[in-house]
Amino acid sequence: MTLPLHTERLIVREFTAADLDALAMVFADPAVLWWEPAPYTREQTRSWLEVTLERYRDDGCAEYAVVVAFTGDLIGDCGPTYREVEGRRLPELGWDLRSDAWGHGYATExxxxxxxxxxxxxxxxxxxxxxxxxxxxxxxxxxxxxxxxRDVLWSGGPHELWALDLR
Ligand SMILES: CC(C)(COP(=O)(O)OP(=O)(O)OC[C@H]1O[C@@H](n2cnc3c(N)ncnc32)[C@H](O)[C@@H]1OP(=O)(O)O)[C@@H](O)C(=O)NCCC(=O)NCCS
Known part of the structure; x- marks a missing residue:
């Protein structure tokens, strides 16, 4: 299961700097980064992408690009990123999709x-x-x-901490 992953309908692969335009469209959708004061500008998306590429190098993982195999359309991200939660560094699996891609089971897939x-x-x-x-x-x-x-305080607000054993 090394990257890129091929699921039934999707390709999941590492981001590259060439994904900036497509990712900027995802993060410009106000329904995606709904917790931020505003959708990301292109420059904010560029920074996010740079940090993600660094995390591949430093941590061995981070959010990956989610691409619809049939169309080649990059619709969002999904992957494990290490985050500090109440003093512990935990691999956090996240998912964000452009809102026109919701309701198809893509995030779960x-x-x-x-x-x-x-x-x-x-x-x-x-x-x-x-x-x-x-x-x-x-x-x-x-x-x-x-x-x-359990419930935790993270990033200045209450969050639910969901977990899954992979063993
Ligand atoms: C969170 C998020 C990724 C969920 O997207 P989603 O499309 O609801 O989730 P899934 O991909 O699992 O799709 C499930 C839906 O697709 C439907 N579906 C349609 N075709 C399907 C198929 N072939 N297989 C599976 N499910 C399918 C399911 O019935 C379900 O519909 P429902 O919501 O009406 O019950 C999306 O809402 C999002 O990006 N939100 C903004 C960013 C965000 O909040 N990220 C998470 C931070 S914690």
Whole structure:
């Protein structure tokens, strides 16, 4: 399950600097980064991309590009990123899709592939941080078989910490 992953309908691969235009469209959608004060500008997306490429090098993983295989359209990201949660550094599996790609099962399909990849990377447990009002994200976690571990304070607000054992 090394990258790129080929799932039924998607390709999941590492981002490259060439993805800036397509990713800027994802992050310019106000429904995607809904917790931010505003959608990302192209420059903010460029910084996000640079940090992500550094994380591949430093941590061995980070968010990956989610591409519809049939069209080649880059619709979002999904992958494990290390985050500091209440003093522990946890691999957090995240997912963001452009809103016109919601409702097709793409986030769950991408995440299932990424979970197999994460297990191959040697991760034994992954986590997801989900804001209490994010019902769609909670739905993805449930479909993956994740368990609500506890409520935590993260990034200045309450979040649910969902977890999945990969062993
Ligand atoms: C969170 C997010 C990725 C979820 O997207 P989503 O499309 O709802 O999730 P899935 O890809 O799992 O799709 C599930 C839906 O597709 C439907 N579906 C349609 N065709 C399907 C298929 N072939 N297979 C599976 N599900 C399918 C399911 O019935 C379900 O619909 P429902 O929401 O009406 O129950 C999306 O809402 C998003 O990007 N939000 C903004 C960013 C964000 O909040 N990220 C998470 C931060 S914690």
């Amino acid at each position: 991408a995440a299932r592939g990424v979970l197999s990849h994460a297990a191959e990377l040697g991760l034994t447990r992954v986590y997801s941080l989900i804001a209490p009002q994010n019902e769609r994200s909670r739905g993805v976690a449930r479909r993956l078989g994740m368990i609500l571990e």
